[in-house]
Amino acid sequence: MNNPSNAKEKGGINMATFVLVHGTSCGGWVWQKLAPLLRAGGHEVYTPTLTGLSDRNHLLNSNINLSTHITDVVNLLFYEDLSNVILVGNSYAGMVITGVATKIPERLKLLVYLDAYIPDDGQSEADLLPAAMLAARQTDAAKHRGLTQPPPPELFGVTDPQLVDWIKTRMTQHPLATYMEPVPAGNARSAAIPRIFVHCNGNPSTTPDLFSPFTDKARAMGWQVNELAAGHLAMLTAPREVAEILRQAVEKET
8 A cells, every 4th residue: 555645743743754875885874873863853764775785795796787776765665665755865876866756756755965966867977977086986896897996984074083994894895887877867757856955065175075066056956955064974974964954854845
């Protein structure tokens, strides 16, 4: 049965269903500081790990592509019979949630791009990367059977040595094919879904800010844009601030 609404009201507080999708080389574990804050507010939270990564690394192979990861999330929403979902994607997962929206827009209430790529129809992440970065990934993958190595957490503004070590032990290789496959066409079908962008502007000054262009793109398209003084993995370094942004989004959309 497809419940027409997963949103609930408890004590005057609007409840929501969140599906949080991680980025490159990460897994569902990346949300473990944020998810409890959302659940404490009475919300339902799902934190899937995409095929081949993290706790699903036993399935890792070079044939895993963007379609695989889109299907991961589409299947979760179908089999758990979720609707009115607030779908959050960090980094690479901007590609994933965009693809999910083209497949099952009727199950989605809001898309949140947490410092994430915003592709147009037919664009791949490779199309959105600086040429030098793409070339480096391709060279890396050529040495490792189509898989790229995890980026250092420090690149994303993580400065606490203990947290750096904790992240490093959990990051896994990532299939190059996920970056090369274009997002499926269908933005027009999902255009009615509201979207917000969260720009994490606290990365080190030595790190190129890959996501400023998407911040500008989101503004140009009339999306709500939130600036957050935190690094790219803000769900780990500033979970309360991210939770507050999401709380406000729930209030606005319900």
